[in-house]
Amino acid sequence: MDRKKILIVEDEESLLKLESILLTSKGYDVQGVSNGAAALRVIDEEPPDLVLLDIMLPEMDGFEVCRRIKQNEATRHIPVIMLTAKKSREDMARGEEVGADWYITKPFKSAMVIETIQRFLAR
Known part of the structure; x- marks a missing residue:
């Protein structure tokens, strides 16, 4: 079976490690x-x-990253799940606006x- 590749975009090193370990243990190829x-x-x-995309990132936020992924013909099919501490209705609506496929707020349940x-x- 071909291992699915997941890209985690997270600036908090401890969370990046935690998410990487979690997904690798489930058989995913993680970067x-x-x-x-x-x-x-x-x-x-x-x-x-x-x-798997955090919103609060240095230089370019997750909203902009998502917008660019979804505007590019070659990458728009890639599912983007926002995983963030930003919980306001405005943030969630903005996530939808830029094309995020799903929105999960921190703290999150691994399952x-x-x-x-x-x-x-x-899919």
């Missing part, structure tokens, strides 16, 4: 980056099957994240 520009480079060079990822990768 992590800590900023939006690096995420776009990786997506361009080696598109993942799914992106819910895995379930959501599996649902999108099964």
Whole structure:
């Protein structure tokens, strides 16, 4: 079976490690980056099957990263799940506006994240 590739974009190192360990233990091929520009480079060079995206990132926020992924014909099909501490209605609406496929707020339950990822990768 081909292992699904997941790109995690998270600037908080401890969370990036935690999410990487969690997804690797579930059999996913995981790559992590800590900023939006690096995420776009990786997506361009080696598109993942799914992106787990934080919003509060240095230089370029997750909203902008998502907007660029979804505006690009070559990458718009990649599911983007926003995983963020930003919980306001405005933030969620903005996530929808830029094309996020799903929105999960921190703190999160690992099982819910895995379930959501599996649902999108099964499509």
